[in-house]
Amino acid sequence: MKALIIGAGPSGLTSAVLLAEQGWQVTVLEQHAIPGGLLQRFRRGPYWFDTGFHFITGGGPGGPFRPLAERLGILDRIQFLPHDLERQFRIHLPDGGAVDLPAGLTECEAACCRYWPELAAGIARFFAELRAGLKAKPWLAMLVPDDTPPATIDPDLPVSEVLDRCGVNGLAKEVIGCLAGILAMKPERTPMGLYATFAGTSIAGSCRAENGGEAIITPLVERLKELGGTLLLNRGVASIEFTEREVTAVVDVKGSRHTADLYLATCHPAEVLRLTGPGGMRPSLEEKIATTPDSASVVLVYAGLTQPPEALGRSHHFARIHGDEDLYYLAPSNFETACDHPYLEAMVWVPGEAVAHWRDTKKGKRPDDYEAWKRRWEQDILNEITTRHPTIAGTIGRVWSSTPLSVHDYVRSRNGGAMGLSHDVGHIGTDPMPRRSRLKNLFFAGQSIGHPGVLGAMIDGFVMAGAIVGKDLANLDSRPEVRKSGSFGMPPKVS
Numbered sequence: 001m002k003a004l005i006i007g008a009g010p011s012g013l014t015s016a017v018l019l020a021e022q023g024w025q026v027t028v029l030e031q032h033a034i035p036g037g038l039l040q041r042f043r044r045g046p047y048w049f050d051t052g053f054h055f056i057t058g059g060g061p062g063g064p065f066r067p068l069a070e071r072l073g074i075l076d077r078i079q080f081l082p083h084d085l086e087r088q089f090r091i092h093l094p095d096g097g098a099v100d101l102p103a104g105l106t107e108c109e110a111a112c113c114r115y116w117p118e119l120a121a122g123i124a125r126f127f128a129e130l131r132a133g134l135k136a137k138p139w140l141a142m143l144v145p146d147d148t149p150p151a152t153i154d155p156d157l158p159v160s161e162v163l164d165r166c167g168v169n170g171l172a173k174e175v176i177g178c179l180a181g182i183l184a185m186k187p188e189r190t191p192m193g194l195y196a197t198f199a200g201t202s203i204a205g206s207c208r209a210e211n212g213g214e215a216i217i218t219p220l221v222e223r224l225k226e227l228g229g230t231l232l233l234n235r236g237v238a239s240i241e242f243t244e245r246e247v248t249a250v251v252d253v254k255g256s257r258h259t260a261d262l263y264l265a266t267c268h269p270a271e272v273l274r275l276t277g278p279g280g281m282r283p284s285l286e287e288k289i290a291t292t293p294d295s296a297s298v299v300l301v302y303a304g305l306t307q308p309p310e311a312l313g314r315s316h317h318f319a320r321i322h323g324d325e326d327l328y329y330l331a332p333s334n335f336e337t338a339c340d341h342p343y344l345e346a347m348v349w350v351p352g353e354a355v356a357h358w359r360d361t362k363k364g365k366r367p368d369d370y371e372a373w374k375r376r377w378e379q380d381i382l383n384e385i386t387t388r389h390p391t392i393a394g395t396i397g398r399v400w401s402s403t404p405l406s407v408h409d410y411v412r413s414r415n416g417g418a419m420g421l422s423h424d425v426g427h428i429g430t431d432p433m434p435r436r437s438r439l440k441n442l443f444f445a446g447q448s449i450g451h452p453g454v455l456g457a458m459i460d461g462f463v464m465a466g467a468i469v470g471k472d473l474a475n476l477d478s479r480p481e482v483r484k485s486g487s488f489g490m491p492p493k494v495s
């Protein structure tokens with residue numbers, strides 16, 4: 001059997017490896033020159049920067065990422081890096097103070113109770129809901145005890161409301177809620193079940209790895225090649241050809257036609273719609289894709305430094321900028337074992353519409369007002385960081401930045417959506433996108449369909465490949481159960 005996969009992000013490469021392992025002839029077509037999708041890395045002078053990799057949620061020892069990586073045959077090729085267990089997350093407060101959240105669900109709960117003893121009962125209740133959210137996901141249940149009781153609050157409710165119902169308010173609510181920002185979401189719009197999957201797995205223990213996103217992508221590509229699979233770069237799919245019932249071929253930008261028994265599209269669903277043109281999907285699905293908003297996009301600032309930014313430690317920092325926008329920053333070089341070129345990365349989630357005015361301009365030829373807009377963001381973000389960490393102020397050398405236009409260029413995500421389609425309450429969070437449409441051999445996968453994040457995208461790859469071959473490829477205790485919401489999506493039946 002032959003499979004053709006559109007997109008060499010973590011989801012596409014995971015499915016590719018698993019299908020190749022099962023004896024399928026697999027070809028992955030990637031539009032970009034670098035594999036990895038949002039996990040691709042790029043170099044500026046002596047510095048390496050990451051596009052969309054900052055930490056692996058659930059990547060700590062005992063977390064779900066490691067058995068999946070082992071199952072894929074890449075675990076021993078990844079060099080995990082230690083982070084500050086006591087201060088995994090440092091949340092900066094408007095008054096200049098900070099709250100430090102340690103790694104580990106028990107440790108984090110205890111720290112929250114120490115900061116806000118008057119809310120201890122509510123915090124315990126909230127963490128019980130969080131554990132229940134993890135327990136409800138077969139892929140993540142390993143993080144909590146077997147006898148974890150089920151949720152008592154609807155996991156489709158926004159995390160801010162769950163905090164309210166548990167009696168967690170004020171600063172505690174803000175601090176715990178702000179972790180929704182890990183995947184570009186706001187607590188008022190993040191379904192509790194989804195919050196459990198990425199904030200819960202992060203609290204339980206996240207990690208970084210040597211070489212950032214490449215730590216995962218390079219071994220996946222190597223493994224695919226070892227298994228006889230093919231990855232073609234600079235081979236964006238330009239169109240999908242189909243008959244009344246099925247896809248007959250995809251045509252790449254160089255005009256080559258590729259045929260297969262099964263086609264798996266891991267790009268943004270709007271891109272699939274563009275590739276089929278009208279008639280490739282049921283009208284109801286076309287409408288759903290058109291009317292579901294995109295997730296937030298991002299302005300990312302990369303700064304080369306003349307000295308290691310010791311003040312940032314090996315923590316992930318969360319703060320606010322411009323009043324209520326979420327700012328996240330870290331010094332990747334502080335985590336690395338040997339790094340002669342210290343640097344920091346900082347990002348703010350922004351709507352893709354922020355750059356709508358310049359969307360038709362070409363890379364390298366953007367107008368001055370766009371460049372000025374970028375410079376303002378760079379300045380504001382770096383000012384915010386140096387105000388909190390004055391020792392960094394005199395050490396900033398060269399600065400680069402990327403915007404929603406860059407995200408679109410890297411992965412063709414509509415409007416530069418960092419996590420593809422919005423997973424907010426009322427959108428995919430509670431009403432998942434179907435995995436197939438009219439054409440019986442075309443399937444949708446990737447972060448818009450399953451869950452965003454490195455772990456979510458990899459699990460999506462397991463779900464898809466497992467459904468295609470009809471086996472539990474993850475070899476975890478149970479198959480992913482199919483739930484109406486908050487699950488990793490309905491595995492399709494493939495005849």
Ligand SMILES: Cc1cc2nc3c(=O)[nH]c(=O)nc-3n(C[C@H](O)[C@H](O)[C@H](O)COP(=O)(O)OP(=O)(O)OC[C@H]3O[C@@H](n4cnc5c(N)ncnc54)[C@H](O)[C@@H]3O)c2cc1C
Pocket residue numbers: 006007008009010011012029030031032035036037038039051052053054055056057235236237238266267268271298300347407410411412413418419445446447448451452453454455457
């Ligand atoms: C700024 C930022 C920071 C992030 N930080 C983290 C983090 O710290 N931890 C975490 O877990 N997650 C993080 N994420 C999220 C994570 O990167 C994504 O959820 C994940 O990469 C999604 O994987 P995917 O395979 O579904 O999609 P993608 O990575 O988007 O891959 C899709 C692939 O399809 C290709 N493609 C698109 N159109 C075509 C076409 N026509 N033909 C051929 N190929 C095509 C794209 O080029 C791309 O390679 C971050 C994301 C962003 C943007």
